[in-house]
Amino acid sequence: MTGKGHRISTFAFVLGATGSPLAATMSLFGSTFPDSSEYIFFGKRRNRYHRRYTHWFVPWLLLVYTCFSRSGWIVPRISALVDGRGAHLDVWSCAGFWFMGCLLHILEDAWCGTVPFLRPWKRSVGLHIFHMSKKIGQMSRGEINFVLCTVIISLFAFGVRFFTVRSFLDFCYTSGKVFNKL
Ligand SMILES: [Zn+2]
Numbered sequence: 678m679t680g681k682g683h684r685i686s687t688f689a690f691v692l693g694a695t696g697s698p699l700a701a702t703m704s705l706f707g708s709t710f711p712d713s714s715e716y717i718f719f720g721k722r723r724n725r726y727h728r729r730y731t732h733w734f735v736p737w738l739l740l741v742y743t744c745f746s747r748s749g750w751i752v753p754r755i756s757a758l759v760d761g762r763g764a765h766l767d768v769w770s771c772a773g774f775w776f777m778g779c780l781l782h783i784l785e786d787a788w789c790g791t792v793p794f795l796r797p798w799k800r801s802v803g804l805h806i807f808h809m810s811k812k813i814g815q816m817s818r819g820e821i822n823f824v825l826c827t828v829i830i831s832l833f834a835f836g837v838r839f840f841t842v843r844s845f846l847d848f849c850y851t852s853g854k855v856f857n858k859l
Pocket residue numbers: 678711712728732782786
C-alpha cells in the first residue's frame with residue numbers, strides 16, 4: 678500500500694474505533710514507520726529486506742501492549758495533556774497509538790501483498806484483495822476502493838457514537854414539534 682493509503686485508512690480506522698482525533702493522529706504518524714524504518718536499518722539494501730523484519734507483527738504488538746498497559750488502557754485525553762495532572766498515562770497512551778499505527782500498517786500491507794507470520798525473514802501471509810499500482814506512490818483503483826471502504830465504515834462508526842438511538846428519537850420528537858408549528 679502507498680504511504681497515502683496507509684495514512685488515510687489508519688487515521689479513519691482509529692478514529693472510528695476510539696472516537697478520539699488525538700489517538701487517530703498519533704496512529705497516522707506511526708502508520709508509515711515500518712516502511713521508512715527500512716531506510717534507517719538497511720539503507721540502499723532496503724529492497725532485499727522489504728516487508729520482512731520491519732513488517733513482523735510481534736515486536737510492534739509487544740510495544741503496543743507495553744505502552745497501553747502502562748497507560749492503564751485509556752484513550753489519550755487532550756485535557757489531561759494540557760493540564761499535566763496524571764498526564765504520564767496519556768503520554769503512554771499516545772505512544773501506544775503511535776505503535777498501533779505501525780501494527781495496522783502491517784495488516785494493511787497484508788491485504789495487498791504478503792507479510793511475515795512466524796518467521797520474520799519470510800513473507801508468508803497475505804490476501805491479495807487488491808493490486809498495487811505499478812507506479813511507485815500512485816494509488817491503484819483497488820487501493821482507492823479499499824481506503825474508501827475503510828473511511829466510510831469508520832465514519833459510520835464515529836457517527837454512531839454521537840448519533841445514538843436516543844438522540845435519534847430526540848431529533849424526531851423535536852423536529853416533529855417544529856414541523857407542527859409551521
Ligand atoms: Zn509496508
